[in-house]
Amino acid sequence: DIQMTQSPSTLSASIGDRVTITCRASRDISDWLAWYQQKPGKAPKALIYKTSSLESGVPSRFSGSGSGSGTEFTLTINSLQSDDFATYYCQQYNIYPITFGQGTRLEMK
């Protein structure tokens, strides 16, 4: 199975900050990487697919990128807003079994 490792596990930030979350795959997944946002008591919401494509309706302050190696990916949130404090998960969909990162909790500093 492909292991997905996110860092950091917890991130403290302030309104207006730019934050970056990293996701590493245990082997090459090309660009088959998605990011989700989950708020307490709610279902996850897809933000980004295929490493860098924004899902419909997602604000442009969210962006995704990959290093080109197929194993290292980042989610960047520019100009952090209060609504962005949540837990973020990466997901690989290169091959079954689908696997998720362990999550990054973004909290207010």
Added chain:
Amino acid sequence: QLAESGGGSVQSGGSLRLSCVVSGFAVDNYAMGWVRQAPGKGLEWVSGITEYGGTTYYADSVKGRFTISRDTSKNTVFLQLNSLRAEDTALYYCAKFGHGYNPDVFDLWGQGTMVAVAS
């Protein structure tokens, strides 16, 4: 929209059948899946079924115990849970693949149905 039901409390070794009623699209137009989340933990993919229903997929942790299926006449996807264990305790989400790939990103999720297994 996806609406899950069928969760509940059950003894270890017991069974449950989860349902996911789909509205707004036909289940035979999209691949679907189930993802679970244990209390306070992360997301774990459990099972998937292709839009044609001919191919199913399972996580190793549930293979041989869980069965995914669908009824196109009811526009519903099911997950049969047998031989339940304490570690199956979780909120079970039904979710839809979004971009025509297999596997794919889950672009639509239900609100989940809770399964609690007492050991």
